[in-house]
Amino acid sequence: MTSRQTCGRRTIAGRSATRPAALLLLLVCRTRTLKRSGFEQVFIPLNDDKPRKRVKRGQRRALIIEGARRIFAQQGLSASTRDIAAELGVTQALLYKYFESKDALIEAILAQEPDVVTLPARETLEDTSRSLEDRLTEVSTAILNGYDEERLRLSLFAGLAGIRAPFFFGPVQLRSELLEPIIAALRLDCGLEPLSSRPLCAAEFDLAMVLYGKLVCVAMRDLVYRIQTAQDRTKAMDQLARVWCTGARPEICAIHESWDAQEPVTREALHAKRERLARTA
Amino acid sequence: MTSRQTCGRRTIAGRSATRPAALLLLLVCRTRTLKRSGFEQVFIPLNDDKPRKRVKRGQRRALIIEGARRIFAQQGLSASTRDIAAELGVTQALLYKYFESKDALIEAILAQEPDVVTLPARETLEDTSRSLEDRLTEVSTAILNGYDEERLRLSLFAGLAGIRAPFFFGPVQLRSELLEPIIAALRLDCGLEPLSSRPLCAAEFDLAMVLYGKLVCVAMRDLVYRIQTAQDRTKAMDQLARVWCTGARPEICAIHESWDAQEPVTREALHAKRERLARTA
Numbered sequence: 001m002t003s004r005q006t007c008g009r010r011t012i013a014g015r016s017a018t019r020p021a022a023l024l025l026l027l028v029c030r031t032r033t034l035k036r037s038g039f040e041q042v043f044i045p046l047n048d049d050k051p052r053k054r055v056k057r058g059q060r061r062a063l064i065i066e067g068a069r070r071i072f073a074q075q076g077l078s079a080s081t082r083d084i085a086a087e088l089g090v091t092q093a094l095l096y097k098y099f100e101s102k103d104a105l106i107e108a109i110l111a112q113e114p115d116v117v118t119l120p121a122r123e124t125l126e127d128t129s130r131s132l133e134d135r136l137t138e139v140s141t142a143i144l145n146g147y148d149e150e151r152l153r154l155s156l157f158a159g160l161a162g163i164r165a166p167f168f169f170g171p172v173q174l175r176s177e178l179l180e181p182i183i184a185a186l187r188l189d190c191g192l193e194p195l196s197s198r199p200l201c202a203a204e205f206d207l208a209m210v211l212y213g214k215l216v217c218v219a220m221r222d223l224v225y226r227i228q229t230a231q232d233r234t235k236a237m238d239q240l241a242r243v244w245c246t247g248a249r250p251e252i253c254a255i256h257e258s259w260d261a262q263e264p265v266t267r268e269a270l271h272a273k274r275e276r277l278a279r280t281a
Numbered sequence: 282m283t284s285r286q287t288c289g290r291r292t293i294a295g296r297s298a299t300r301p302a303a304l305l306l307l308l309v310c311r312t313r314t315l316k317r318s319g320f321e322q323v324f325i326p327l328n329d330d331k332p333r334k335r336v337k338r339g340q341r342r343a344l345i346i347e348g349a350r351r352i353f354a355q356q357g358l359s360a361s362t363r364d365i366a367a368e369l370g371v372t373q374a375l376l377y378k379y380f381e382s383k384d385a386l387i388e389a390i391l392a393q394e395p396d397v398v399t400l401p402a403r404e405t406l407e408d409t410s411r412s413l414e415d416r417l418t419e420v421s422t423a424i425l426n427g428y429d430e431e432r433l434r435l436s437l438f439a440g441l442a443g444i445r446a447p448f449f450f451g452p453v454q455l456r457s458e459l460l461e462p463i464i465a466a467l468r469l470d471c472g473l474e475p476l477s478s479r480p481l482c483a484a485e486f487d488l489a490m491v492l493y494g495k496l497v498c499v500a501m502r503d504l505v506y507r508i509q510t511a512q513d514r515t516k517a518m519d520q521l522a523r524v525w526c527t528g529a530r531p532e533i534c535a536i537h538e539s540w541d542a543q544e545p546v547t548r549e550a551l552h553a554k555r556e557r558l559a560r561t562a
């Protein structure tokens with residue numbers, strides 16, 4: 001909030017523009033939908049008694065990212081820079097001063113998304129003092145709570161716009177930060193060899209993805225489509241972990257009994273995240 | 282294809298317009314992106330030796346729906362009617378002759394989506410001569426094959442645009458056409474009471490949704506994000522059905538052992554599909 005408080009009409013709309021001039025600029029931008037836009041949030045009016053401060057370059061960049069993120073999440077990545085500039089109440093020229101293209105703006109937005117799951121997943125899953133079901137329920141709930149509507153919408157729109165690897169999960173390695181810890185915990189639970197001696201195979205990758213895929217689906221139904229689980233969320237998460245564990249235990253034992261027939265994880269599944277990371281690096 | 286063959290430049294672009302006049306109309310529409318548009322597909326040039334035929338009103342309406350569906354699926358529902366008219370190479374006025382608003386056009390598109398699952402789900406699931414795993418694999422595969430990219434993208438964009446109940450599943454009752462048949466088959470498999478004496482409860486609804494949610498996720502990853510399952514699709518579907526069945530059997534037995542404590546399916550889950558059907562009826 002402090003970064004916003006130093007941000008006045010004058011400084012955002014143009015370096016030396018007075019208020020009427022800034023308003024004129026807005027008209028030039030053909031701003032159509034100021035009411036439902038981020039206008040109010042970027043233009044925090046300054047208290048007239050206080051001296052006006054210039055917004056620092058870094059702050060202004062952050063404000064543009066924040067506002068554009070909101071607009072992209074609302075309207076999709078097809079929103080034009082003209083519309084974004086208009087809705088943020090800045091000139092398109094100013095926007096291009098900070099981001100050389102719309103793609104650059106999108107990349108900057110995606111690059112600053114937090115990693116939901118660096119929080120508890122690995123540590124929680126390694127805590128063998130609790131049942132596997134309990135640990136998976138906790139991790140699943142943490143992942144679901146890590147989503148917010150804007151983030152999920154943004155990630156869906158990104159996928160639909162062909163930005164290949166989505167960040168449902170945050171820009172961390174889905175495999176190393178979630179799937180492998182889940183399978184490591186399941187193997188230990190079943191008395192099977194650790195990942196250090198037998199690396200993750202394709203069947204295990206998909207097995208862990210069954211659980212994760214369902215989480216994504218619950219989050220989508222809840223935050224995008226506004227359809228809740230039929231039971232309380234807590235009961236549904238308990239059930240999900242329980243059903244998955246009961247099904248996954250004999251499955252992983254069968255996988256390891258026929259280990260020599262198992263395939264390694266394919267390139268596609270492996271490098272999906274890596275590709276996007278490389279793009280936004 | 283036959284409906285397209287009778288459709289020439291003249292008849293689509295304006296009743297009595299000659300080719301140059303039609304081109305002028307296009308310019309007026311400020312068509313910017315003809316190359317990547319449905320232009321070529323709506324404007325099948327007539328063989329000049331053959332007499333030109335007028336497109337019938339119904340055919341023209343169908344062509345507009347088909348073209349607009351493609352554009353919405355590509356760009357999202359935020360695509361404007363101006364852009365759609367331009368990309369289809371018709372005037373906006375013509376578009377409004379057939380659809381009084383963009384909403385009406387979208388509703389017409391959604392209303393004509395086929396029901397993926399009216400095909401084999403119920404009959405397949407009732408065939409007790411095969412294992413439950415086999416039947417679920419077949420139904421799951423049929424659902425996945427029922428999706429195409431355009432349909433899935435359209436349904437995601439519809440959800441993101443706030444058209445509440447999506448049609449991942451086709452505009453059929455998800456509950457009556459899939460979830461209840463799945464639970465009926467599972468109950469029979471476990472020797473539990475049929476739905477006729479004990480209607481579906483919330484915990485069973487969510488249990489069936491675990492399976493369906495995962496299917497949606499596989500379809501999304503495949504068709505939107507271009508990420509395949511790590512194993513072959515066939516093996517992944519087998520695994521999904523197997524893991525679900527193994528987990529779901531003890532789960533549903535436990536649900537029925539504590540039947541008096543079970544909740545009915547909540548309004549939200551129940552009426553989601555119904556609401557959208559009412560909207561597009």
